[in-house]
Amino acid sequence: MDKLIIEGGIALEGEVPISGAKNAALPLMAATLLARGRHGFSNVPRLRDIRTMQNLLGHMGALCESGEELTIDTSGIATLEAPYDLVKTMRASVLVLGPLVARYQRARVSLPGGCAIGARPINLHLQGLQQMGADIALEHGYVVATAKRLHGAAITFDQITVTGTENLLMAASLAQGTTILRNAACEPEVVALAEYLRKMGARIEGAGTEEITIEGVTELTPATHEVIPDRIELGTYLVAAGITHGHLQLTRCRPEHVEAVIRKLQMTGLKMEVREQSIEAWGTGEIQSVDMKTWPYPGFPTDMQAQFMALMSLGNGVSLITEQIFEKRYMHVSELRRMGANIEVEGRSAVVRGVGRLSGAPVMATDLRASASLVLAALAAEGTTEISRVYHLDRGYEAIEKKLAAVGARIHRVRDIRGA
Ligand code: EPZ
Numbered sequence: 001m002d003k004l005i006i007e008g009g010i011a012l013e014g015e016v017p018i019s020g021a022k023n024a025a026l027p028l029m030a031a032t033l034l035a036r037g038r039h040g041f042s043n044v045p046r047l048r049d050i051r052t053m054q055n056l057l058g059h060m061g062a063l064c065e066s067g068e069e070l071t072i073d074t075s076g077i078a079t080l081e082a083p084y085d086l087v088k089t090m091r092a093s094v095l096v097l098g099p100l101v102a103r104y105q106r107a108r109v110s111l112p113g114g115c116a117i118g119a120r121p122i123n124l125h126l127q128g129l130q131q132m133g134a135d136i137a138l139e140h141g142y143v144v145a146t147a148k149r150l151h152g153a154a155i156t157f158d159q160i161t162v163t164g165t166e167n168l169l170m171a172a173s174l175a176q177g178t179t180i181l182r183n184a185a186c187e188p189e190v191v192a193l194a195e196y197l198r199k200m201g202a203r204i205e206g207a208g209t210e211e212i213t214i215e216g217v218t219e220l221t222p223a224t225h226e227v228i229p230d231r232i233e234l235g236t237y238l239v240a241a242g243i244t245h246g247h248l249q250l251t252r253c254r255p256e257h258v259e260a261v262i263r264k265l266q267m268t269g270l271k272m273e274v275r276e277q278s279i280e281a282w283g284t285g286e287i288q289s290v291d292m293k294t295w296p297y298p299g300f301p302t303d304m305q306a307q308f309m310a311l312m313s314l315g316n317g318v319s320l321i322t323e324q325i326f327e328k329r330y331m332h333v334s335e336l337r338r339m340g341a342n343i344e345v346e347g348r349s350a351v352v353r354g355v356g357r358l359s360g361a362p363v364m365a366t367d368l369r370a371s372a373s374l375v376l377a378a379l380a381a382e383g384t385t386e387i388s389r390v391y392h393l394d395r396g397y398e399a400i401e402k403k404l405a406a407v408g409a410r411i412h413r414v415r416d417i418r419g420a
Contacts, residue, residue, distance in 0.1 A: 003388050004401060007410035008360055008381035011283070012246035014407035016237050018253040019045040019398040020227035024189040025070075026092045027166040028196055028225060029053045032062065032072045033099035034170060035200055037222035044070040044227050045398040048391065052090045056082055060096075074222075077104070084110035084141060090395075091115060094122050095163055098171035101134050101145045109143050116367040118326040128155045128168040132175055152177030152216060160185050160296040165212070166193050172214035173202040181212040187297040188257045192228045199223040231257035232303045233397060236372050238262075238281050239307045240404070242270040243314060243380040245283035248407060255279050260300045264292055268311060289315030289354050293322040306332040306373035313341035314380060315354030322349045332370035335363040339377050339385065360385040365392040372397065379409055 020043035030053070032039040044050060044066070054064040054072075061078040065071045080100050087093040087110035100107035112120065122143075126136050129145055131153040137144045152175050157164060165185040170193070172179035184190070186208050194207030200223050203215035234253045241248040242265060255262065255274045262272060262279075267290045273280040289312055294302040302325040312319035313336055323329045330350060333343045338361045342353040360383030365371030371393040378385035387393075390413070393400060401411045 001388060001416050002390050003386055003414045003416070004375065004390050004393070005412055005414060006360070006375065006378035006385045006387070008358075008378050008383060008385060010244065010379070010408055010410060012240055012244045012248055012379070012404070012407040012409060015249040015251055016403050016407060017251050018229045018234050018237070021045070021189060021230035022047050022049055022396050023162075023232075024192045025050055025227045026053055027095050027163070027170070027189065027193045028227065029057060029072060030095035030099055031170055031193060031196055031200070032057070032074045032222070033060075033077065033096060034103050034174060035220040035222045036075050036077065038071055038073045039222045040224035041070045042068070042224070042226045045230065047398055048395045049090050049092065052086060053092070056086045056093055056096065059083065059086065080104050080106050080108060082109040087112055091120060092163060094125060095167055097125060097143065097145060098129065098167035101129060101147050102150055102171040102174040105147055105149070107143070107145045109145070111138070111141055111143055116331050116370070117329040122164070124157050124159060124161050124164040125167045128164065129171060131155050132168075132171060132179065150175035152179040152214075154180045154182070156182040157184065162187050162190065165190050169193060169197065169204070169207070169212060169214065172216060173197050173204070173220060174218070175216035177216055179214045179216065181214070182210065184210050184212045185296060186210060188228060188231060188254070196223065196225045199225060228257070229253045232301065232369070234258055234279070235261040235301070235304045236307050236376070236397070238265055238270065238272070238279065239311050239376055240379060241281035242268060242283045242287060243311050243376050245285055246407070247282040249278060249280050251278045253277060253279065260298055261304055264290065264300055264308070268315070287311060287315045287354070289317035289319040289352070291320040294324050296325070302326060302329060303369050305329060306369045307376055309333070309343070309350065309352060310336060310373040310376040312352040313343065313355065313358060313377065315352065317354055319352040319354070320349055321352060324348065331366040332373045335366075335370070335374055336377055338363055339381055341377070357382055359383055362386045362388070365389045368392050368396045375400065379404070
């Protein structure tokens with residue numbers, strides 16, 4: 001397994017272009033199952049999870065070609081199954097469930113295992129499909145869903161779920177009649193999916209609010225779409241500017257997608273100049289300790305919690321961080337402690353007492369955003385940090401060592417010749 005070696009203590013200076021959003025591209029790729037033919041996507045990030053979704057669609061019979069654009073031809077879909085060996089590496093594979101049942105009346109999708117950040121069940125996805133008329137059976141670790149034709153329903157999520165909203169939005173697009181999704185997720189990635197579905201001919205109102213109404217149609221047609229910029233990558237590099245007391249120009253981004261993060265980082269003392277498609281950020285030497293609670297969009301995103309904790313590790317006081325979305329998204333705490341951070345987890349909260357400095361150490365990545373927080377801590381730490389299991393990082397951060405090296409970071413990758 002590859003490692004990243006980082007020499008810390010350097011203030012980053014320069015421009016970082018933000019890539020397309022993984023969590024926007026994945027549902028768009030699943031949506032191609034709703035319409036046979038050739039779909040085209042631009043600004044698709046080159047990431048491990050994107051390749052996994054390409055492999056999954058290829059397994060079903062789609063033809064995926066990635067060059068400047070990603071084209072997906074679903075004319076040859078023949079297998080309506082998402083096998084365990086693919087789903088276990090990427091939970092977002094469950095996004096094929098709704099489209100398969102809606103378009104092909106059947107799906108056999110492996111149940112995702114739990115993961116480092118929580119149990120992450122898909123009961124709300126399944127309950128919604130049942131309300132739309134699907135028969136759901138669980139056998140041998142697989143969900144088997146069948147339906148003659150899905151029909152509209154009034155569905156209220158008892159918990160906000162991003163991929164649950166996306167799965168049912170796609171299923172409802174081809175259902176007979178009207179579906180109303182209440183307590184729906186409002187994330188920009190949901191809005192982007194609805195925009196693509198509408199291009200394909202779907203009738204959707206209210207995406208981006210907690211109530212979405214979908215009038216099912218009988219057929220959808222392939223289209224093309226540009227993937228929105230990655231708001232979590234953007235937030236991660238904003239923290240990089242603050243934690244290294246550097247000066248970064250973040251380009252090709254959508255600042256309106258990170259308002260809660262901008263507000264919170266301003267409170268920590270980070271200076272920012274926000275323009276239409278870029279943010280200039282510079283650290284001011286002192287990092288103010290501030291409290292933070294994660295919340296569904298437009299609140300402070302859970303996917304930025306670990307990165308924010310790395311910043312607070314060097315705060316000038318005490319910060320109370322509360323993770324309200326996942327039950328155990330604190331796998332990064334023990335690793336940050338190895339670098340000298342003073343963090344105590346109490347239930348859903350973590351008390352972060354700022355320390356004067358972090359020191360480089362060998363640490364291990366456990367999940368995508370935990371690994372990002374270790375990179376940030378390493379950039380600020382004195383000495384050398386060696387981060388193992390960086391395949392977690394490669395799932396969600398395109399060319400991270402190139403982007404960081406281009407703004408002055410001393411970072412390089414040691415490839416594991418065994419290629420694990
Ligand atoms: C999406 O995951 C993102 N992934 C996650 O990003 C992100 O952390 C999460 O939303 C929250 O914002 C993608 O979009 C591919 P949820 P998702 O369903 O949809 C519970 C990253 O780092 N829940 O919104 O799987 C669940 O256990 C990843 O890029 C149920 O109980 O998350 C969790 O506690 C990590 N039953 C909460 O809801 C269900 O049926 C939110 O989960 C569904 C969810």
